[in-house]
Amino acid sequence: xxxxxxVSKDFQDKVLADQGLTFSxxxxxxxxxxxxxxxxxxxxxxxxxxxxxxxxxxxAPLAIKVLEELGIKKIWDSKKVILHIDHTYPASSEQxxxxxxxxxxxxxxxxxxxQEGNICHQYMLEKFVVPGMLIIGADSHTTTQGSxxxxxxxxxxxxxxxxxxxxxxWLKVPESIRVVFNGKLPKGVYAKDLILFTIGKISSEGANYxxxxxxxxxxxxxxxxxRATLCNMTTEAGAKAGIVEMDNITEEYLMxxxxxxxxxxxAGKEAIYDKILEEDVEDMEPYVALPHSVDNVKAVGEVEGIxxxxxxxxxxxxxxxxxxxxxxxxxxxxxxxxxxxLIVTPASKSVYKYALKNEIADILMEAGASITSPxxxxxxGTHCGVLGAGExxxxxxxxxxxxxxxxxxxxxxxxxxxxxIASAIKGAIADPRNYLR
Amino acid sequence: MIFLQGRAWxxxxxxxxxxxxxxxxxxxxxxxxxxxxxCMEGIDPEFSKKVKKGDFIVAxxxxxxxxxxxxxxxxxxACGISAVIAESxxxxxxxxxxxxxxxxxxxxxxSKEIDEGDLIEVDLSEGIVKNLSTGKVMKANRQxxxxxxxxxxxxxxxxxxxxxxxxxx
Numbered sequence: 001x002x003x004x005x006x007v008s009k010d011f012q013d014k015v016l017a018d019q020g021l022t023f024s025x026x027x028x029x030x031x032x033x034x035x036x037x038x039x040x041x042x043x044x045x046x047x048x049x050x051x052x053x054x055x056x057x058x059x060a061p062l063a064i065k066v067l068e069e070l071g072i073k074k075i076w077d078s079k080k081v082i083l084h085i086d087h088t089y090p091a092s093s094e095q096x097x098x099x100x101x102x103x104x105x106x107x108x109x110x111x112x113x114x115q116e117g118n119i120c121h122q123y124m125l126e127k128f129v130v131p132g133m134l135i136i137g138a139d140s141h142t143t144t145q146g147s148x149x150x151x152x153x154x155x156x157x158x159x160x161x162x163x164x165x166x167x168x169x170w171l172k173v174p175e176s177i178r179v180v181f182n183g184k185l186p187k188g189v190y191a192k193d194l195i196l197f198t199i200g201k202i203s204s205e206g207a208n209y210x211x212x213x214x215x216x217x218x219x220x221x222x223x224x225x226x227r228a229t230l231c232n233m234t235t236e237a238g239a240k241a242g243i244v245e246m247d248n249i250t251e252e253y254l255m256x257x258x259x260x261x262x263x264x265x266x267a268g269k270e271a272i273y274d275k276i277l278e279e280d281v282e283d284m285e286p287y288v289a290l291p292h293s294v295d296n297v298k299a300v301g302e303v304e305g306i307x308x309x310x311x312x313x314x315x316x317x318x319x320x321x322x323x324x325x326x327x328x329x330x331x332x333x334x335x336x337x338x339x340x341x342l343i344v345t346p347a348s349k350s351v352y353k354y355a356l357k358n359e360i361a362d363i364l365m366e367a368g369a370s371i372t373s374p375x376x377x378x379x380x381g382t383h384c385g386v387l388g389a390g391e392x393x394x395x396x397x398x399x400x401x402x403x404x405x406x407x408x409x410x411x412x413x414x415x416x417x418x419x420x421i422a423s424a425i426k427g428a429i430a431d432p433r434n435y436l437r
Numbered sequence: 438m439i440f441l442q443g444r445a446w447x448x449x450x451x452x453x454x455x456x457x458x459x460x461x462x463x464x465x466x467x468x469x470x471x472x473x474x475x476c477m478e479g480i481d482p483e484f485s486k487k488v489k490k491g492d493f494i495v496a497x498x499x500x501x502x503x504x505x506x507x508x509x510x511x512x513x514x515a516c517g518i519s520a521v522i523a524e525s526x527x528x529x530x531x532x533x534x535x536x537x538x539x540x541x542x543x544x545x546x547x548s549k550e551i552d553e554g555d556l557i558e559v560d561l562s563e564g565i566v567k568n569l570s571t572g573k574v575m576k577a578n579r580q581x582x583x584x585x586x587x588x589x590x591x592x593x594x595x596x597x598x599x600x601x602x603x604x605x606x
Contacts, residue, residue, distance in 0.1 A: 062507060399455065
């Protein structure tokens, strides 16, 4: 484990051992540059040093333009800036292709990282994120990256340009909500159901400006894929960050990818929380968020039978290896209902490659699915699965706002990959528990 | 002192960035004028034609929830809106609005005190919102001083151009 250069070793040890501080207070105490060596407490406004700053083709072109307007020729640290071409990849129009060109030229001129064809948050998990980092992304779902014990949050393009210029950001130290999932997870219920349940309970503004820390035996047993799903959708409750602390599962994941933690941060046992939600998961069910808000959550039984036109398995929320494996197991030997289209968009090239090599892709295509290259396309309604007027989609993505996936007269129901697949087979919203093997 | 005056356009709670500006438009353009044409299209496709320069958006809780797209406040500003007054804002929208020089004013109970079409006056320096149609005067939440400075300069770019540093530095 590294020692943060900005503060003394003594201060770092003292902060990490403090039982009265939340995860957010600890990590921001170590990252602050305005008053190094002073503990950052809830509601303090601090200036912090950023470890990684990323943007994508929906936000980077504007950030690049702003940086030019500021008259800044060189970014603060080319090793810490990562550009992703993922939102509309490969380009679906000439205008978008031109934006992609701007990004490629910028990356060459600045010497920063650029990747194309992997969903940004999944790529960050696979390649860059380690516990103890402060990560800022020009994308609201940057919270996903908290699944590896980092503090990761989203901003807009102008602010990203200021970070590229200075390596710093102002932040208000957030209050925290602790969500504890204990018990034995029933069959057919997944991380997606737990986060939909949570958003339904606390509402789409229930965690505004706050950090959600997830823990409990269920979370401790979750893979990084499942943890990423939890942290991803904290944004849908307005959260600044979603966190799963580092443990042996995090360590194994990092080791398999050849990375080491920066700092191991654990919330203090006597830390003060805005709210603590303790949930026994034993009675949990598969849940669905109904149009047009993510907190409009009902048990799948209440919406069973609603006919669908499209089933979408993709996005930064749910298109990882674990999700594709669940899907393949359910779909093997079955067919997608005639008249319904199943679109599968793997989250990254490595996930896609695994699916191709391990018969997952075969099973999906035998069943009638269309597999697209990794992109955010359908989820944001730009390409690879845009909805027409009057169409209904069940989706493993994160938002069901009016017009999100296409026509303002279309409807999006959000659910777990298993519920999406069960629905694709039935041709209507279906309970995945009837299709498990 | 900075005074703003205009009519109110009312919106409900939880207005998300997809209805403010759908991704399909922001994916292909960063031109404020083009974005402005589609402002609030998800709720009212005619909004950009009806709004007059200086008007306000008045909304309930959690205005601007959803994506990080800065094009949302850019579209609002470019169609002539002088400020958004809401009971609360989603965090990225709030930061984005101030960064681009669009006042995002937090004012408790604003939805109850203002009807669509009411004439509003805002004193930005003092944080006071007046409903000139009813005479009701309301106090807005104060922002941290460095954000007020940034807003006064016209946003982050203008502040940096003027002082060659960022307001929090």
